[in-house]
Amino acid sequence: MLGGSAVHFALAASFFTEVRVVGSVGDDFGSEPLELLASRGIATEDIEVVPGGETFSWSGHYEHDMNVAHTDDTRLNVFAEFTPKLSASSQEAQTLFLGNIQPDLQRDVRRQSSASFAALDSMNLWIETARDSLLTAISEVDCLLLNDAELRMLTREPNLVKAARTAIDLGPEIIVAKRGEYGAALFTEEVAFAIPGLPLENVSDPTGAGDSFAGGFLGYLDGVRIGDRPDQGALRRAMAYGSVMASFNVEDFGTERVRDLSEDEIAERLAAFKRLTHFDEVPVPTTG
Amino acid sequence: MLGGSAVHFALAASFFTEVRVVGSVGDDFGSEPLELLASRGIATEDIEVVPGGETFSWSGHYEHDMNVAHTDDTRLNVFAEFTPKLSASSQEAQTLFLGNIQPDLQRDVRRQSSASFAALDSMNLWIETARDSLLTAISEVDCLLLNDAELRMLTREPNLVKAARTAIDLGPEIIVAKRGEYGAALFTEEVAFAIPGLPLENVSDPTGAGDSFAGGFLGYLDGVRIGDRPDQGALRRAMAYGSVMASFNVEDFGTERVRDLSEDEIAERLAAFKRLTHFDEVPVPTTG
Numbered sequence: 303m304l305g306g307s308a309v310h311f312a313l314a315a316s317f318f319t320e321v322r323v324v325g326s327v328g329d330d331f332g333s334e335p336l337e338l339l340a341s342r343g344i345a346t347e348d349i350e351v352v353p354g355g356e357t358f359s360w361s362g363h364y365e366h367d368m369n370v371a372h373t374d375d376t377r378l379n380v381f382a383e384f385t386p387k388l389s390a391s392s393q394e395a396q397t398l399f400l401g402n403i404q405p406d407l408q409r410d411v412r413r414q415s416s417a418s419f420a421a422l423d424s425m426n427l428w429i430e431t432a433r434d435s436l437l438t439a440i441s442e443v444d445c446l447l448l449n450d451a452e453l454r455m456l457t458r459e460p461n462l463v464k465a466a467r468t469a470i471d472l473g474p475e476i477i478v479a480k481r482g483e484y485g486a487a488l489f490t491e492e493v494a495f496a497i498p499g500l501p502l503e504n505v506s507d508p509t510g511a512g513d514s515f516a517g518g519f520l521g522y523l524d525g526v527r528i529g530d531r532p533d534q535g536a537l538r539r540a541m542a543y544g545s546v547m548a549s550f551n552v553e554d555f556g557t558e559r560v561r562d563l564s565e566d567e568i569a570e571r572l573a574a575f576k577r578l579t580h581f582d583e584v585p586v587p588t589t590g
Numbered sequence: 591m592l593g594g595s596a597v598h599f600a601l602a603a604s605f606f607t608e609v610r611v612v613g614s615v616g617d618d619f620g621s622e623p624l625e626l627l628a629s630r631g632i633a634t635e636d637i638e639v640v641p642g643g644e645t646f647s648w649s650g651h652y653e654h655d656m657n658v659a660h661t662d663d664t665r666l667n668v669f670a671e672f673t674p675k676l677s678a679s680s681q682e683a684q685t686l687f688l689g690n691i692q693p694d695l696q697r698d699v700r701r702q703s704s705a706s707f708a709a710l711d712s713m714n715l716w717i718e719t720a721r722d723s724l725l726t727a728i729s730e731v732d733c734l735l736l737n738d739a740e741l742r743m744l745t746r747e748p749n750l751v752k753a754a755r756t757a758i759d760l761g762p763e764i765i766v767a768k769r770g771e772y773g774a775a776l777f778t779e780e781v782a783f784a785i786p787g788l789p790l791e792n793v794s795d796p797t798g799a800g801d802s803f804a805g806g807f808l809g810y811l812d813g814v815r816i817g818d819r820p821d822q823g824a825l826r827r828a829m830a831y832g833s834v835m836a837s838f839n840v841e842d843f844g845t846e847r848v849r850d851l852s853e854d855e856i857a858e859r860l861a862a863f864k865r866l867t868h869f870d871e872v873p874v875p876t877t878g
Contacts, residue, residue, distance in 0.1 A: 366748050367739075367742060367748045368748070451655075454655060460654050460655045460656070461790075461791060461793060462771070462789055463789045463790060463791040464791060466789075481772060483750070484769060484772035484773070484786070485772070485784075485786055487786065487789055489789075494789045494866060495866060495867075495869075496773075496786035496787070496788075496789060496866050496867060497786060497867065497869075498772070498773055498775065498784035498785060498786045499784070500784075501750055501751045501754075501775055501777075501782045501784060502749075502751060503749060503751040503752060505749060535869075535870060538868070538869035538870070539869055539870060541869070542869050576869070577781075578782060578783060578784050579783075579784060579785065579867050580826070581783075581785070581823075581826035581827055581829070581830050581864070582823060582826070582827060
């Protein structure tokens with residue numbers, strides 16, 4: 303079914319700002335997914351359709367508690383020969399998200415973009431097989447998003463706070479550790495911020511949750527025109543929106559839930575999220 | 591070194607309320623630990639010293655990221671023959687915490703206690719080897735605290751929200767899922783509440799973190815004399831205090847950090863905890 307980093311990200315971000323997708327598909331992709339993206343106002347002109355090519359595909363399965371994903375099959379197909387080409391409009395976008403792909407391709411896109419704020423996602427595969435290239439790609443962005451286990455693997459540091467600090471030393475000012483059902487944590491030089499996952503009764507398919515998170519997070523930051531240096535308050539709200547979009551993503555298979563969301567549903571869930579985490583601060587009772 | 595559920599719990603709870611410990615040790619225990627407990631105002635008269643007996647001991651190791659504990663050795667020693675006897679003062683305590691031990695012993699203590707609010711912790715060992723007895727013990731308390739993996743195992747339900755609901759059907763009105771470095775979640779029939787773990791740079795020893803959490807949680811509820819039915823606000827603050835006490839616990843080996851805490855340190859960390867999780871709610875920006 304329809305999926306992929308770019309699709310999940312774009313759909314989530316489209317609720318907050320204008321989105322342009324850069325990518326490559328085969329002519330097996332069909333017009334329906336492009337129409338779906340366009341129906342959410344997403345510009346698809348930089349999605350290259352390779353004649354006779356087959357679209358990238360991934361299949362996998364999840365363990366019992368859905369916290370661990372296993373890849374059964376990955377077919378690069380058209381991605382094996384992918385050379386990203388950004389149109390003038392895409393080059394001028396203020397915010398850039400480099401979805402999980404071979405890090406040299408991410409660097410190529412970064413070079414073509416004049417974005418004042420760039421974020422990058424990656425995965426264990428590239429940490430293991432293209433480490434040097436990935437480290438360079440990371441040094442060229444402002445924000446790094448990774449699963450917490452991947453952040454530990456990248457930095458070779460088991461403690462998450464130290465891992466985040468090591469990652470900041472690589473270049474980005476903002477590190478986001480995604481934690482699946484446990485939420486996410488954000489680190490800058492000055493602050494740490496953490497949110498739990500929204501407890502969900504219906505978890506059908508975690509695939510794409512990280513990209514939906516990134517879409518809500520960066521879409522919000524871009525939508526409010528935060529500029530090059532998002533302040534703390536904006537980062538915190540962006541994290542909450544990221545979690546909200548990820549929570550919708552997992553409630554149905556593929557893109558089914560997010561594509562038909564309403565802004566009211568997003569606002570309601572943000573309010574639920576705030577209720578979930580809110581507590582009053584009171585003095586410690588003394589035992590005398 | 592000194593440890594154990596009762597010790598970690600009692601030390602943490604002693605910052606919020608009066609605590610009485612019921613337990614059994616060998617005469618190898620020595621007077622120093624008893625003096626330590628007494629120095630925190632903890633009543634130790636119900637700690638039975640078995641002449642010629644050896645104190646329960648546990649040894650284990652943690653995986654690289656400290657999220658997974660492995661037991662190397664457990665010696666029941668005096669616990670093998672333990673018959674808890676509560677003094678009149680302990681019987682009259684308003685709040686009862688049944689630390690992790692064989693569930694028939696927990697039931698025995700519950701029967702001797704007139705507490706209006708009782709909570710129980712357990713572990714995978716009893717879920718596997720004494721399931722029926724544990725289910726009965728759980729049905730006799732108001733609050734169940736378990737690791738989230740154990741809660742899933744107990745209820746045979748991989749989804750945490752459904753697991754919590756199933757656990758509520760067993761009897762307790764309040765279910766607390768402890769999640770290690772990821773914080774904790776609380777469920778009642780009406781509400782869910784979740785907090786992330788405080789990101790800590792120094793994690794020396796997670797042993798006892800769950801009991802320190804329980805000590806902060808129940809100690810706070812008892813200290814503010816919440817009565818039989820803690821309201822939502824109290825439960826939320828209690829969760830925050832539980833997390834704060836657990837965060838101190840892991841920063842040093844054994845009981846070293848918690849025993850010498852000041853109330854100012856607790857208040858400071860609660861404030862840090864609130865800053866960590868706080869975000870402002872704002873309307874979703876519309877894309878027009």
